[in-house]
Amino acid sequence: MIIFNYLLVCLIFGTTFLAIKVGVDASAPPFFSAGLRFFIAGLxxxxxxxxRKKATLALLFRKEMLFTGIGLTFGTFSTLYWAEQYVSSGIAAVLSATGPIMILVLQTFVLRLKATTLSVFGSILGFAGIIILLLPQLAVSANLVWVIGSVAILVGELFYCMGALYSKKVIQQFPEASPIALNAAQMICGGLLLLVLSFFTEHVEVQSLFSPKAAGSLLYLIVIGSMVGHSLFYWLVAKTNPVFPATWLYISPLIALAVGVLFYGETITWVTAVGVVTVIAGTICANLDSLRQLMLRRKTA
Structure with a gap:
């Protein structure tokens, strides 16, 4: 069940990058559409x-939900949605793949947790594959706005990693609460913050959200991307650890690039193919220790 849900998360999140791009290209205000997505999904x-009496309203007013929402929703997606005005969906997915490496660095140097040699090697190898995927695009896309957008995505990933680590602590702090309820509460908080940001920074024309592309993008992201995808991610964090679920960020560039080729007219070169193989190899190495531990737990159970 863990492996199946992990693969489903990879597939869902891999397609959300293009869905965001479609909505942004259809003139949907980035902060407003992101806020609407997460607030409605969480609600x-x-x-x-x-x-179903599996959650209480008191959960919404806990500071832990606000802090988790700032990390996993507000910080991550305010930067991603804004950046996808200038960066392609495939490159956005590639840059987002720095997440597991940031988590390992935070765990090793901030939380003082020991990382295995294989996990570190896998993360480095996966990141090398990401660089290989990125290089061809740098040759044709490098400009100031593109660079700012890329840096914004990396900053968002730092928020994401801190949120993922903090969410593990929150799950342990509220053992009686469903992981789905915790996820819904943080999405409501993060979505509200995004809507507040939109109120102060964007001029929203509601009719722009009713074009077929913008509406389809928003609907897909609310139901599949947020309600299904983020709930499964939170469940995986609860059942495993913050690093293992976050490695979907290594798989998502491959899916995002494939979807871009099939539906958005993007191309793949031989350099990209080398990057794909390197990323997959790095993902296997980074996950191998976690997978072994999970198998041992299942055998013991």
């Missing part, structure tokens, strides 16, 4: 859990 999920 629907939390309302469903309230109806």
């Amino acid at each position: 629907l999920l939390f309302g469903w859990l309230l109806w």
Whole structure:
């Protein structure tokens, strides 16, 4: 079940980059559409859990939900949505793949946790593959706005990593709460912050959200990207650890690039193919220790 849900998260999150790009290209205000996506998704999920008496309203007013929402939703997606105005969906996915490496660095140097040699090697190898994927695009896309957009995505990934690590602590702090309820609460908080940011920075024309592309993008991101994808991610964090689920960021560039070729007219060169193989090899190495531990737990159980 863990492996199946992990692969499903990889598939879902790999396609969300193009969905965001489609919405942004359709003139949907980035902060407003991001805020609407997460606030509606969180509200629907939390309302469903309230109806089933698996969540309480008091959860929404905990500071832990606000801090998690700042990391996993507000900081991550305010930068990603803004950057995808200037950076392609494939490159956005590639840059997002720095997440597992940042998590390992934070765990090793900030939390003083020991990382295995194989995990470190896998992360370095995966990052090398990301650089190989990135280099051809740098040759044709390098300009000031593109660079700022790329840096913004990296800053967002730092927020994401801190949120993923903090969310593990929150899950342990609220053992009686469903991981889905915790995820819904943080999405509501993060979505509200995005809407506040939009109020002060964007001029929103509501009709722009009703074009077929913008509406389709928003619907897909609310239901599949947020309600399904982020709930599965939170479940994986609860069942494993913050590093293992976050390695979907190594797989998502491959999916995002493939989707871009099939539906958005992007091309793949032989250099990209080398990068793909390197990323897959790095992902296997980075995950091998976690997979062994999971298999041992299953055998013991």
